Each structure stands twice: as structure tokens, then as C-alpha cells.
Amino acid sequence: MTQLPRSTTRRRLRWGLSPVVAIALASTTLTLQANADPGDEARQRAAVTGDNVVLQWNQQTVDALAVNNQGSEHPTPPPVGGRTLAIVHEAIYDAWAPYDRKAMGTQLGGDLRRPRADRTENNKRKAISFAAHRALTDLFPKQKATFDAKLRELGYDVAEVDSVGAGSPVDVAVRATDAILDVRHEDGSNQQATPSYATPEGYYQPVNPPQDVDHFDKQKIVDPNHWVPLTVNGQTHPFITPQFADAKPFFIGDPGRYLPPPPPEYGSEESVAAIGTQMERNANLTERQKAIAEHWQYKDSTSSSIPQEWAVFVSRRDHHTLDDDVKLFFALNIAEGDEAVVDWKTKVDYDYGRPITVIRYAMAGQQIQGWAGPNQGTRTIDGSQWRPYLKTPAFAAYGSGHTGFTAAGAEILKQFTGSDAYGGSGTIRSGSSKIETGMPSQDIALKWDTFSDAAQEVGESRLWGGVHWEFDHTEANAQGRKLARDVWREAQQYFNGTHDNGTQDNGTHSGAHDSGTHDKASHTEERTHG
Secondary structure (H helix, E strand, C coil): CCCCCCHHHHHHHHHCCCHHHHHHHHCCCCCCCCCCCCCHHHHHHHHHHCCCHHHHHHHHHHHHHHHCCCCCCCCCCHHHHHHHHHHHHHHHHHHHHHHCCCCCECCCECCCCCCHHHCCHHHHHHHHHHHHHHHHHHHCHHHHHHHHHHHHHCCCCHHHHHCCCCCCHHHHHHHHHHHHHHHHCCCCCCCCCCCCCCCCCCCCCCCCCCEECCCCCHHHCCCCCECCCEEECCEEECCCCHHHHHCCCCCCCCHHHHCCCCCCCCCCHHHHHHHHHHHHHHHCCCHHHHHHHHHCCCCCCCHHHHHHHHHHHHHHHCCCCHHHHHHHHHHHHHHHHHHHHHHHHHHHHHCECCHHHHHHHHHCCCEEEEECCCCCCEEEEEHHHCCCCCCCCCCCCCCCHHHHHHHHHHHHHHHHHCCCEEEEEEEECCCCCCCCCCCCCCCEEEEEEEHHHHHHHHHHHHHHCCCCCHHHHHHHHHHHHHHHHHHHHHHHHHHHCCCCHHHCECCECCCCCCCCCCCHHHHHHHHHHC
């Protein structure tokens, strides 16, 4: 069996646990024999943390996203990450719903409802696990052995799917998950292409020709407002997964109603100010800003994975039941999946230029102050050589995906818990930078009192990294929060069994319905009676 990388787990153990669990882990040694079952470590870790199967399959999904891109020039494309997490948790939710007295599935409504005697914790766990396994195997077929091993680790027989008993938890999981996959295979993401998520031929054509990142030529720029493909070490990187702009969302109906206003035109007062602000920021980077920029880039995973850490923290902090986590991660990741569509529609529709090309175009031939490269600090350089601290992603700037995904996540967590209070903390270790040697020179403490603080830091990290404009961040923040509030309202209707499934057409939702705001009292009622 392929061993999963532990980088995500290690990161979560540093700051993703409540103080009690963190102390327990710190004082517990997980010692494995050389010939031990590969699942032993995971079982012991789950025993120490008390993680339920929702958290365990969520971690399996995050790990799968990282494994799938080892050796790739690019991390998991952000919309692929958001869609993946949404599908897995929709499958988990739809397999769980039949064991609740009122919750409705997203595709089959109440058709799979089980009698009261069947609504046990064991049946819920089993249905959830087989649903997650089936969804993940469809999304990552090359990793099936890993997912099979996870089922066995949890005490289940993978072969049960070959002889399903009617009405059994495995039957419920298969039927619920297959109904979702039937919709998602035709959602426009191009998952089943070779390779997966390949851009359909002729779908997108850049306005500007490629630019060699080391030899900028201003004369080749057709329109500085628009995105420019970059050639790095002789390889030109095309716009990644532009087809997600037209992919079918999960809940929100028309993605166009979430589009922010157009970004400023090149040469406008706002554009000139944005260029000046970004140049000043780049020339005066602090160690802390560099470290945070590098920390939140999530180069081995995807930006939609960031809110997963916050949700795991909340689950442990608030002592969630299995039902609580099914609902939380469902709402959270449907928002991430819909954010993937809206953010990519924004990027493709406006096709806005990144700082690396717009600033070089504006300042070519002028002597400016700028970060000169790893371990070179700030120097006087020609404007055509301006460079961001982080590598520029291969898609348009407006708006910031990091901001959109984390703003949506923060808003769902705020709505679910009835409060913006977070309480997470962590440490960026000295010398941990992969960009500059010996940086940071000392440990950097991180602390987020609220989910909003955490999301704001993630968004700002992209400004310090030099890959986004201020308005990329501010507009994505507003858009992501609006979307999340709409998703949350509709999710509640599924939880409460009041959703009008008659408004669905082959999995297409009519959009969020206004069912009022969520407060702490209503959440308490859900946890007690759901």
C-alpha cells in the first residue's frame, strides 16, 4: 500500500488541536513495529484524538489531494480541490441522512429513509465510510488500494459492495453516492477526461502571448489588463482548468449573480494606486510577512484544504457528535465546491492580469526598489525585472481564490457555531523556509482569535507573496461570505427536511432559499434532536 505523506497531519498537530488533546498527543508515543499493519498508526492517532469517521475520511481526502499531485509542476488546482471535498462530503451526508428522522438527501430526498430501529451509530458509521470510499475511488482511481486499506482499518470488508443486501448501510451508501456521481460526471469539470480535468479543446484562448519569466518583453503585451501565460524554464504554463467557470454548482443556482464588479482598467487611478501599493509592499517585506506568505501557499495541497483544519479544530474544541460533523463538513464543503465555480467564473470572465506582468509592463525601463530574489533582499532593479516573493499561479488574478475559499469557510464556521470565535494558534519554525535559507531567523507565533482573523491572514498572505492585488482580496472576501450564507441557509433546509426537492432537476439546485438567519439556539436544537 502506498504510504500517505504526513505533512498535513504534522501541520494539524502543531495548531489544529484543543489544548487538552494537544497535551495528550505530546505525552503519548505512537510506536509501530516494522511489520505492523499500515493502518495501526492511523488507528492509534484516532484513538488519541477521538476523531470520528467524518474527520478520518476528511483527512483521507486531503491526503489524496496531495498524493495525486506529487511530481506535478502544479499543486491540485483550487477548483478541483473544492469540488473533490464537496463530492466526498455530499456523499457522506446523503448516506447519513437516511438514518436521521428528518434530514433529506440532496439527490434522493427521503427515498432511502431507514426505519427507526436501523438508525444506530454503527449503521451511520458504516454507511458514511462506504460512501466516502466509493466517492474517493471514483475521484482518485489510482489510489483505490489506499482507500481499501482505510475501510479495512475501520473494520469493514471491502467485498461487501459486491453482495449488497437491500436496505443495508452499504446499499444506502452505494445508492446515495452513485446518484451524486451520476450528476458530477456531467457537471462540466471534465473529471473523466484524460488526464482528468483537462481543458476542452478550444475552450480558452489567452489575449496575450506567453512571456518568458526571465526575459520580459513589453512589446509582446497585447493588452495589459489581461492574463499572460508565463514560460518558466522553457515550459509555458496554460490557464489551469478554465472550464470550471461553466461547471454546474452544487447549491447556488446561477453563479453569475455572485460575480464582483469589474476590476479597474489599466491606467485608471485605481490601477495606478494598486501598482504603487504592491511595489511598496514588495520592497518592504518583513520576515513575518514572508513566512506567512510561504506558509499559506499550500503548495502540496489546495487552498480549499485550509478551512478543513479550522473545522477539525472546532469539532475537537466543541466535542462534536458524529451528526454534528456530518452537517458541519457538508455545509462547509458544499460552500467550497460552489466557491470553486464562482471564483473560476470570475477569473475567466474578467481574465485580469497578475502583478508580475502588469507591474513589469508599467515600470519597464524605470529604476525601482524591489525584492531581488532569494537571499538578495531589496535592491534597485529595472521595473521589467520586478518579481513576487511567491511563484505566480497559472490563472488570472481577479479574485483571490485563497481569500474566497477561506472567507466562505470562515463564514460557514461562524454560522454553524453561532460565533466568530476561533482560538487557534500555531508556530512557523525558524529556518523552515524553502525559499530563503535561514528564514525566518526565529520562531514566529501565530494566533487567530476569530475565523475572520484567520481568513484575513490567508488573504493578506497572497498580497505579501506578490501574486494578488488588494481588490482581488477584498472583493473575493465579500463574494465568498455572501455565497456561504446562501449555502448555509439551504443546507439547513436539508437538515430540517424542509427543502423542496421538486425544485431540483438532475441535481441542479434552484439556488439558496431565504429561511432566515441561524442562531445559537437553533444550532443547539439541531445537536439535541438531529
